[in-house]
Amino acid sequence: xxxxxxxxxxxxxxxxxxxxxxxxxxxxxVVVMLSMFKYSLLNINTIKWNNFANYTSVxxxxxxxxxxxxxxxxxxxxxxxxxxxxxxxxxxxxxxxLNRSRSAYRTALFLPWTVPSMVxxxxxxxxxxxxxxxxxxxxxxxxxxxxxxxxxAMLSVIITAVWKQTPLMMIMLLSALQTxxxxxxxxxxxxxxxxxxxxxxxxxxxxxxxxxxxxxSSIITNFQMFVLFFTMxxxxxxxxxxxxxIYTYETAFTGYNLGKGSAIGVYWLAFLLIFSILYNKLLSTxxxxx
Numbered sequence: 521x522x523x524x525x526x527x528x529x530x531x532x533x534x535x536x537x538x539x540x541x542x543x544x545x546x547x548x549x550v551v552v553m554l555s556m557f558k559y560s561l562l563n564i565n566t567i568k569w570n571n572f573a574n575y576t577s578v579x580x581x582x583x584x585x586x587x588x589x590x591x592x593x594x595x596x597x598x599x600x601x602x603x604x605x606x607x608x609x610x611x612x613x614x615x616x617x618l619n620r621s622r623s624a625y626r627t628a629l630f631l632p633w634t635v636p637s638m639v640x641x642x643x644x645x646x647x648x649x650x651x652x653x654x655x656x657x658x659x660x661x662x663x664x665x666x667x668x669x670x671x672x673a674m675l676s677v678i679i680t681a682v683w684k685q686t687p688l689m690m691i692m693l694l695s696a697l698q699t700x701x702x703x704x705x706x707x708x709x710x711x712x713x714x715x716x717x718x719x720x721x722x723x724x725x726x727x728x729x730x731x732x733x734x735x736x737s738s739i740i741t742n743f744q745m746f747v748l749f750f751t752m753x754x755x756x757x758x759x760x761x762x763x764x765x766i767y768t769y770e771t772a773f774t775g776y777n778l779g780k781g782s783a784i785g786v787y788w789l790a791f792l793l794i795f796s797i798l799y800n801k802l803l804s805t806x807x808x809x810x
Contacts, residue, residue, distance in 0.1 A: 548789070555782035562776045574783035584784065586759070587767035594678060594763055595742045601682045602738055603731075606689035613690075614697040626694070633687035641751035644680040670760040673753050677761055680748055685741070689734050696730035697723070732803045739799075740792060764788055 558570040578584050609629060613622055632640070647654050648666045656664060666672045700723060708718045724731075746765040749755060755762035755770070762770075764784065772781025 551782045551785050551789075554779055555786045557779050559779040559782075560776050561773070561778055570779065574780045575787075577780055578783050578787065583759075583762075583767060584787075587762050587764050590674070590761065591743060591763040591765075594674060594681075594745070595739055597678050598681045598685070598742050599735060599738045601678070602686045602689050603735055605682065606686050606734075607693050609686075609690045610693035610697055613694050626691070630687045630691060632683055633685065633691075635684065637684065637747040638751060640680060640684045641748050644676075644683075645752055648676055667753055668757050670757055673757060673760045677748050677752055680752065681742065681745065684748075685738065689738060692730055692734045693727065696727035700726045728803065732800065736796060736799055739795075743788070743792060 555574050556569065556572060558566075558568045558573070560566075613626055613629075635643075645667065648656070650656060650663050650665045650668075653666075655666065656662065666676045704722050704726070705718055708722060713721065744765060745763070746769070749761050749763055749766050750769070753761040755766040768781050768784045768788070771784060772778050775781075
């Protein structure tokens with residue numbers, strides 16, 4: 521019976537494992553291998569081992585570090601805004617004030633997430649349009665190109681990303697809030713705890729596993745953000761929005777250096793792996809036992 525159960529378990533896991541192997545494991549191995557060779561798309565018949573020259577070349581290029589810094593600024597700003605806005609909206613939707621109309625508000629607020637990233641980018645480009653854009657009209661910025669200025673281009677993309685991605689974080693946090701037993705809040709109130717203390721001592725620890733998951737997922741997703749930057753700014757103006765995704769794309773496909781582009785990807789992967797491990801350890805807390 522035990523052997524049958526084990527084979528049954530293997531049978532259930534096999535389709536998922538096969539799919540993960542072909543979509544994640546094999547591509548990662550291929551990228552790591554390509555990063556160790558001189559591989560130009562202009563001459564694909566000549567692939568030579570270059571003794572890790574791609575890695576040293578990347579580290580010697582200041583564009584890599586500039587792109588990495590811009591990526592950190594974008595990811596940090598976007599995720600912090602998403603979390604702050606998403607948690608605020610989730611708390612509001614979970615309150616008794618919206619008891620009757622909660623479903624309607626939740627549906628309306630979730631709509632931006634259903635819009636494809638390409639469509640969101642095009643819509644916001646029209647909204648940022650210098651002459652007729654609604655954003656310029658609202659703030660009185662006549663003929664000012666928000667996406668064409670080095671001072672506002674990154675901020676404009678961040679606003680678009682926050683608008684697009686916040687609803688998912690809101691829904692996930694709202695789901696977590698709805699699992700917190702009301703008895704805990706009642707007991708804390710009897711003990712004299714105020715709203716802030718209940719939020720700090722009960723709400724945050726109770727939903728911390730979900731917070732870790734959604735924030736880490738958002739960080740990884742935004743590190744991979746390509747569509748918004750490529751569509752809205754193309755990495756400009758004057759490289760003000762050239763993040764790691766744009767820089768990797770330029771290196772591998774515009775510069776035809778697939779080996780160096782793969783090396784950037786390996787650095788990128790290593791950073792995210794180390795960051796994920798440290799992030800989970802940093803936010804490790806005991807869950808509230810109900």
